[in-house]
Amino acid sequence: MMAASAFFFLSLSQFDKKWRTSVLVSGLITFIAAVHYFYMRDYWATFGESPTFFRYVDWVLTVPLMCLEFYLILKVAGAKQSLLWKMIIYSLIMLVTGYFGEVVDPSNAALWGFASGVAYFLIVYEIWIGEAAKLAKAAGGNTLAAHKI
Secondary structure (H helix, E strand, O other), rough: OOHHHHHHHOOHHHHHHHHHHHHHHHHHHHHHHHHHHHHHHHHHHHHOOHHHHHHHHHHHHHHHHHHHHHHHHHOOOOOHHHHHHHHHHHHHHHHHHHOOOHHHOOOHHHHHHHEEEHHHHHHHHHHHHOHHHHHHHHOOOOHHHHHOO
């Protein structure tokens, strides 16, 4: 992850201006993840248990940034901010309900997991079939290729 961050940050100037913010966000995502992975490794080594809190802190930062990444790629194809906010809201619902099921109310984990899963599949739907997929297909070329990646 840290190597990917270095790549994204160091090669930023080699990308067309319309893609630079997207590449910068990619660098931020991988950097944030790398830092949290170091914390998680140390937590596991010290306490011998899953670093649940650090996982969710990482996800609360990186998952909405990934939604922003899709929006930035599709912005050149005419994506509206409503797509961005819809995906961010789905991601936050997914993460909050997942956290509740794992930490706050594990006796109802299946219910919380179902709610989290629904939000996850709404994101997947948007990307593979919904508005995001349609914009990427209509744009074609580099936008479609970046969307698929």
